[in-house]
Amino acid sequence: MTASLSKTVAATLCMSTLTAVAAPMTLDDYLALSGPQPTARIAYGSAPSQFVELFRPVGAGPFPVVLLVHGGCWTVKFGGIEQMHNVAGALAAQGIAVWSVEYRRVDEDGGGYPGTYLDMNMAIDKLEADAAAYQLDTARVVAVGHSAGGQLVQWIAGRGKLPPASPMFRANYLPIRQIISLGGLADLRNERDLIKSNCDRDMVQLTGVASAMRPDVFADTNAAELMPNGSTTLLITGELDTVSPPRIAHDYAQRARKAGDKVATLILPGASHYDEVAASSPSWNLILPEIRKALGLAL
Known part of the structure; x- marks a missing residue:
């Protein structure tokens, strides 16, 4: 673990002892999240779910970018991109552009394998193609994903390790290392x-x-197989998260370190699976500095 990441964990522990923690958010609280409307809705494919929402800050760019990927258990049942308006608006207010990705999920035509992964590729290709038009700085990008979206952004980091026979393989692509x-x-x-x-x-x-x-179905889908990939990964999990408990983060971090990648964990005190994506949650005070740090912005 780097010195800066060690300091982050230490700061978290200090804050947990000094700050009263609000009641953890529920699924209903998450589904009720809202925020400003996006600056633009941009299609990257012809299917209804193949689009991104751009939240562009006020003023002149180029702006650093959060590539935001919502969760929802890979299904349309549990919301997704609309709930991300909450943190997207908060990030735009910080001068950070947000490229929020919608994608085909397993219960939509073309979703699942390989469609969901292909959508990630196409959404990032679209970011690269349209960056100049919207004054987005593709040299400063951090991919932030929640739950199922966390799986997808961790997969994004390993695209360079995909087998050439995989339908998701790209010889040329925009690398995202944060x-x-x-x-x-x-x-x-x-x-x-x-x-x-x-x-x-x-x-x-x-x-x-x-x-x-393709005898091993995990060879091109499992982020844990696509290491080392040169990424710097921060795994943030609520202390009370029951969907993806802290053990999940710790176990993955151990595998990543063994493979040779840079990784750290940050456990949010008193937080559930849903506090992680709410700008109104005390957890956001710990998450936002990490996003800024990944983008090279002042804290």
């Missing part, structure tokens, strides 16, 4: 039972089926 996963469920192989029990997802929905050409 990753913040909020309650992410990234290790599909080792956490398949938890993902089934907490999200009711059959792993085949996220990995596809094995074939002679």
Whole structure:
């Protein structure tokens, strides 16, 4: 762990002893989250869910960018991009542009494997193509994902390790090396039972089926297989998160360190799975500085 990341963890522990923690947010609290409307809605494909919402700060750029990927257990049932308006608006108020990605989920036509991953590729391609038009600085990008979105941003970091035979393989792509996963469920192989029990997802929905050409379905879908990838990853999880408990973050961090990547964990005191994406939550006071730090901004 780097010195700066060690200081972050120490600051968290200090804050947990000095600051009264609000009641943890519930799923209903999360579903009720709202925020400002986006500056623009930009399609990156022809399907209804293939679009991004841009939250552009006031003033002249180029602006640093948060590539924001919502969660929802990979299904349309639990909301997603609309709830992200809450933190997207807060980030735009900080002078940070937000490229908030909608994508095809497992219960939508074309979603799951490989469509959901292809959508990540196309949304990032669109960011690169449109950056100049919106004054976005693609040299300063951090990918921030929540829950299922955490799995997807952790997968994004490993795109350079994809097998050439994978349908998601790209020879040329915009690398994103700064990753913040909020309650992410990234290790599909080792956490398949938890993902089934907490999200009711059959792993085949996220990995596809094995074939002679693709005997290991985790080789191109599991972020934990795509290391080392040169990323710096921060795994942030609520102390009271029952969807993606702190153990998940610690176990993944151990695997990443063993592989040779830079990774740290930050456990939010008194927080649930939903405080992680609410700018009104005390947890946001710990998360926002980490986003700013990943973008090279003053704290």
